[in-house]
Amino acid sequence: MKLPLNVDLQGKVAVVTGGGGVLGGYFCEALALSGAKVAVVNRTKEKAQVVADRIVEAGGDAIAIPGDVLDTASMENVRDELHKIFGTCDILINAAGGNHPNGISSQEYFRMEDLDNSEGRTTFFDLDPKGVSYVFDLNFMGTLIPSQIFGRDMVGKKDATIINISSMAAYSPLTKVPAYSAAKAAISNFTEWLAVHFSKVGIRVNAIAPGWFITEQNRKLMLNEDGSFTPRAQKVIYKSPCERFGEPEELIGPLLFLADAKASGFINGVVIPVDGGFNAYSGV
Numbered sequence: 001m002k003l004p005l006n007v008d009l010q011g012k013v014a015v016v017t018g019g020g021g022v023l024g025g026y027f028c029e030a031l032a033l034s035g036a037k038v039a040v041v042n043r044t045k046e047k048a049q050v051v052a053d054r055i056v057e058a059g060g061d062a063i064a065i066p067g068d069v070l071d072t073a074s075m076e077n078v079r080d081e082l083h084k085i086f087g088t089c090d091i092l093i094n095a096a097g098g099n100h101p102n103g104i105s106s107q108e109y110f111r112m113e114d115l116d117n118s119e120g121r122t123t124f125f126d127l128d129p130k131g132v133s134y135v136f137d138l139n140f141m142g143t144l145i146p147s148q149i150f151g152r153d154m155v156g157k158k159d160a161t162i163i164n165i166s167s168m169a170a171y172s173p174l175t176k177v178p179a180y181s182a183a184k185a186a187i188s189n190f191t192e193w194l195a196v197h198f199s200k201v202g203i204r205v206n207a208i209a210p211g212w213f214i215t216e217q218n219r220k221l222m223l224n225e226d227g228s229f230t231p232r233a234q235k236v237i238y239k240s241p242c243e244r245f246g247e248p249e250e251l252i253g254p255l256l257f258l259a260d261a262k263a264s265g266f267i268n269g270v271v272i273p274v275d276g277g278f279n280a281y282s283g284v
């Protein structure tokens with residue numbers, strides 16, 4: 001990866017939850033290339049290990065630590081492991097998150113004929129509260145719990161910072177994904193809350209709201225088997241004045257900018273959209 005900007009994170013310890021995922025993996029590599037020691041935290045250790053190995057092979061400092069962001073005891077284990085190997089956390093990136101089929105309705109709109117649901121559609125009325133709750137928790141509680149565990153490390157530390165990952169779904173909810181949209185809106189709101197709450201102890205809290213990037217969690221929703229765009233992807237392109245999806249590398253500039261107090265030390269409690277203008281464009 002070629003970094004879009006040079007920041008010096010030597011001596012800093014970064015924790016990236018969901019670091020074994022597509023975007024999280026890019027975040028880990030960029031932080032390591034900028035000099036940070038990176039803990040790649042993922043529920044599935046194998047995915048975290050692949051990212052950590054790639055960083056170490058390239059000459060960086062990284063370890064893979066398995067951990068579930070929904071489980072306080074698991075995050076405490078990650079923290080204890082981190083302390084033994086790298087020391088306390090300076091930079092926390094809350095990138096674990098995503099969707100689940102049980103939190104998704106199959107229809108964009110509820111229509112009269114949906115009252116007689118003989119075709120097995122998942123209407124609003126069929127949404128499984130447990131599925132909705134899982135998606136809400138994964139995104140929101142999965143941001144709050146690591147912030148509790150690693151935030152304690154950061155209190156009073158120089159240049160400590162938390163970066164959350166919101167979404168375009170936070171600004172206007174996306175059809176079919178009520179839990180994900182609500183959770184991302186909650187993350188943007190929580191980012192402001194936590195920024196204020198921690199402002200007396202020196203922890204800056206900001207967020208990035210990525211627009212549309214093709215990754216494992218949305219590939220099937222966006223691409224047909226032959227690689228062409230699904231109707232949903234075509235809607236995204238129509239609503240994007242740049243007429244394309246984003247590349248994960250395009251999140252790295254904002255990430256490093258927010259991570260480095262020398263660049264963004266007076267920026268606190270903001271959510272930066274990285275969306276190619278999607279949010280600004282009404283579609284007309």
Ligand SMILES: NC(=O)c1ccc[n+]([C@@H]2O[C@H](COP(=O)([O-])OP(=O)(O)OC[C@H]3O[C@@H](n4cnc5c(N)ncnc54)[C@H](O)[C@@H]3O)[C@@H](O)[C@H]2O)c1
Pocket residue numbers: 017018019020021022023024041042043044047067068069070094095096097098099138142165166167168209210211212213214215216217218
């Ligand atoms: N891809 C996009 O277009 C897009 C857009 C906006 C926001 N986002 C957000 O960016 C973040 C990263 O998304 P991605 O597209 O790289 O997804 P991804 O599915 O590739 O990565 C998510 C990672 O989180 C891990 N994970 C899931 N549950 C976990 C848990 N309980 N504990 C620890 N790790 C867990 C998964 O194993 C996976 O490696 C997510 O918060 C997502 O909602 C993505």
